[in-house]
Amino acid sequence: MKYWLMKSEPDAFSIDDLKEKKAKGEHWDGVRNYQARNFMRDNMKLGDKVLFYHSSCKVPGVVGIASVIKESHPDHTSWDPKSNYYDPKSTPEDPRWFMVDIKFEKKFSRTISLKELKEHIELKDLKLLQKGCRLSIMPIAKKEFEFIKSL
DNA sequence: GCCAACGTTGGC
DNA sequence: GCCAACGTTGGC
Numbered sequence A: 001m002k003y004w005l006m007k008s009e010p011d012a013f014s015i016d017d018l019k020e021k022k023a024k025g026e027h028w029d030g031v032r033n034y035q036a037r038n039f040m041r042d043n044m045k046l047g048d049k050v051l052f053y054h055s056s057c058k059v060p061g062v063v064g065i066a067s068v069i070k071e072s073h074p075d076h077t078s079w080d081p082k083s084n085y086y087d088p089k090s091t092p093e094d095p096r097w098f099m100v101d102i103k104f105e106k107k108f109s110r111t112i113s114l115k116e117l118k119e120h121i122e123l124k125d126l127k128l129l130q131k132g133c134r135l136s137i138m139p140i141a142k143k144e145f146e147f148i149k150s151l
Numbered sequence B, C: 001g002c003c004a005a006c007g008t009t010g011g012c
Helices: A015-024 A034-043 A114-118 A142-150
Strands: A003-008 A049-054 A061-074 A098-113 A137-140
Touching: A003 A142, A015 A049, A015 A061, A015 A098, A034 A061, A034 A098, A034 A137, A049 A098, A049 A142, A061 A114, A098 A114
Parallel strands: A003 A049
Antiparallel strands: A003 A137, A049 A061, A061 A098
């Protein structure tokens, strides 16, 4: 089993929105970055655990846990001209973008803020904290996952 | 293949 | 709203 961190802007889609989807979960559409796509397409497997991170908001940080319930499948919003995520180079015959489905597992009793994460030496290698990291999906070590969960 | 211009992310 | 740090695009 692998561990991941996924960023979402709570104004667009928050942990509470995911919670409302219950067991049905939600597909993680709209990723238009090749590195993040490759993680979803090639590496994310059923049952993998995900730290849900709120970005571009008042208190950015980790807010809960989700899990993968469906492995890579084409992101249909990429060939929908009406979608914000439309990419004319992607078609149903030759999809360029992929997504996984995740479902809510738990919400932490508090937000573990970015500021707090930075204070722990145990998390010094966390990709999220590396300078200039703009990846919206990144792998994290089991150690790091367990540590953050324990905070 | 280089690189300037442009667009995006995301913390602050 | 600012801006640093990237990623992408496209001319050459």
